[in-house]
Amino acid sequence: GQNIDQPTEMTATEGAIVQINCTYQTSGFNGLFWYQQHAGEAPTFLSYNVLDGLEEKGRFSSFLSRSKGYSYLLLKELQMKDSASYLCAVTHSGGYQKVTFGTGTKLQVIP
């Protein structure tokens, strides 16, 4: 089966930097997504990593280590609107079709 773990909740201060980790054990790993989901809304795409390394996109960066089964999402210059759940999701089983979401991390940004 697939096992994707994230911390359940995190709290960080406005203007700070926060790192949200995701560890996974999957068969036929292809790539890893990060999505943001505000309460009561649909998930929205943040990033996709296939190769090892860091991908930077504005205030958000995502890192992947395939050998360690590990990824993180780095959020800089936190804003109150960043309060949301952050979901890592893995595509796997060789065919690029299956997507399994991690447990999600609820981030609260405080003043």
Add this chain to the structure above:
Amino acid sequence: DTEVTQTPKHLVMGMTNKKSLKCEQHMGHRAMYWYKQKAKKPPELMFVYSYEKLSINESVPSRFSPECPNSSLLNLHLHALQPEDSALYLCASSLQDGSYEQYFGPGTRLTVT
């Protein structure tokens, strides 16, 4: 147009009812997905359609029946549901397969009484 639409937004149905959820996208995406999301849980994949053919069924009970009439539309037919099926049902689409970002619709909040 980068929007996925879903109707209805809310649905309350009894255990003997038959209803359908609808999803539409006009982005030319060839993969479409149904997810079920319970409160404070991540989305769980139910079905994947690729080029209008069902390619993945994640062992979903037969009381859920998906249909893809054309490349823009995706339906989920519901029959004889159980109260535990109450959840947010999300539709998503991607350009071709799971290696592309998925665009999610706003979801249908389903309550089974």
